[in-house]
Amino acid sequence: MKLSRNDLPKLIGLAGTFAGGKDTLAQYLVREFGYTHVSTGDMVREIARQKYGSIERPILAKTADELRHEKGAGVLVQEAIARHAETDKLIVSGIRSLGEVKTLRDHHGVLVFVDADPKIRYERMISRQRDSETKLIFAEFLANEQKELHSGDSDADFNIAKIRDTADIILDNSSSENELFAQATGKLARYN
8 A cells, every 4th residue: 555645644753873764764755755854963063063163973962962951952853843834744853852852742743763783874874974974983983872872861961762762663774775664654654
């Protein structure tokens, strides 16, 4: 059975591990179902570039942490939703704090968590040739990821581990993109 855009939820939040496939899934849903996609990572990159002149991963983490602690734990998701209030299908990707999850849920969004085997994610990170990520060895990749899995207990802190526990849908992106897309649409259709 072929799904239509009306078979899927109006608001989807995408969270997940680093290089897990969040943007790949978002691009598919935009292309096939007409969603508008807002990346909180892109929002943070824009601010970091203006404020610090850099978009290296440590600066991005610092910028996001400052935003969430100074302007509210759910500020990035709130801003994404506000900017696209007229949109009938919205994806907000890059959810990294429990405050962002709460904001998504306040707007009746479905939280999807995308993950994959760490070695597969490392290879994806290297292949996308972004910033100094390509210089990391696997052990450094894992160490950096630990910082985002749980940086603190407030709603504004990075807490990927707890977000996974609270997700409505968990997807394993360790095989093909087509498998990811089939898993996602099948499970998302249950939330409409």
